[in-house]
Amino acid sequence: MRKKKSTFINMMVSLLVITLISGFALGFVNDLTVGPIAKGKLERKINALKLVLPKFDNNPVKELKLVRSEQAKDSIEIYPAFFKSEFVGVAIVGSSEKGFSGLIKIMAGFDPNGNIKNIVVLDQKETPGLGTKIKGAKFIQQYKNKNPTSFNLKVTKDGGEIDALTGATISSRAFSEAVQLAHDEFITNIDSIKESEN
Numbered sequence: 001m002r003k004k005k006s007t008f009i010n011m012m013v014s015l016l017v018i019t020l021i022s023g024f025a026l027g028f029v030n031d032l033t034v035g036p037i038a039k040g041k042l043e044r045k046i047n048a049l050k051l052v053l054p055k056f057d058n059n060p061v062k063e064l065k066l067v068r069s070e071q072a073k074d075s076i077e078i079y080p081a082f083f084k085s086e087f088v089g090v091a092i093v094g095s096s097e098k099g100f101s102g103l104i105k106i107m108a109g110f111d112p113n114g115n116i117k118n119i120v121v122l123d124q125k126e127t128p129g130l131g132t133k134i135k136g137a138k139f140i141q142q143y144k145n146k147n148p149t150s151f152n153l154k155v156t157k158d159g160g161e162i163d164a165l166t167g168a169t170i171s172s173r174a175f176s177e178a179v180q181l182a183h184d185e186f187i188t189n190i191d192s193i194k195e196s197e198n
Contacts, residue, residue: 045107048120049079052109054088056081067189069181073097076185080193087112087194093122094182099174101125104134106175108143108182112194115147119179124171131171139165139172148183 042061049060060079067076077093089112095105105123108116121135133139142162143153153176154160155169164172186193 044122048107048122049081049091049109051120052091052107052118053079053081054083054109054111054117056083056088058082060091065189065193067185069185071181071184076181078185078189078193089117090186090193092182092185094178094180094185095123096174096177096181098170098177099124099126100131100168100170101127104171104174104178106178106182108179110183110186113147114149114183114186114190115145116143116179116183117145119143121175126168126171130165130168133165133168134171134175139175143179148180149187153180153183 063080065078069076079091081089091107091109093107106119106121108119119140126132152160155162155164155172
């Protein structure tokens with residue numbers, strides 16, 4: 001049997017076949033994982049809602065409001081909470097692109113008066129052991145039960161009332177900026193939030 005001669009056309013056909021097979025394989029794997037990834041994100045948001053809001057009996061996820069802000073790339077997510085048809089609070093996703101490693105995204109819970117109930121970090125890529133401490137209870141405790149209308153959320157180096165994390169001032173500033181954005185959206189949208197339950 002004669003061995004086939006290697007030609008440019010044979011190589012191109014082989015490369016095309018390998019590329020097509022690889023593309024279909026990647027597409028198939030993506031289709032398999034896209035559902036579980038979306039489900040995982042939703043579960044993390046639901047868990048965060050339970051941590052930042054007081055007791056509620058509505059479905060904040062179904063009543064999600066998306067609003068545009070000049071201060072954020074993406075739409076701001078607003079999750080109103082009601083208990084026995086009474087407005088008890090709201091969870092708002094705030095973000096800042098000014099973290100040491102980029103995006104910091106948080107969910108802040110506010111009571112009807114605008115006081116911060118709790119904050120959960122949804123996304124961050126800060127330096128392990130330094131900037132990642134923004135997720136710690138000790139750092140977040142500085143924000144709890146504070147009303148950003150009368151409490152300056154900036155770090156003390158910038159004239160505010162928040163003690164920055166040692167070695168992670170940039171992360172601390174970005175975290176505060178994300179919380180301030182969430183509070184600004186609370187103030188801007190409070191009337192429509194309170195009326196959102198059917």
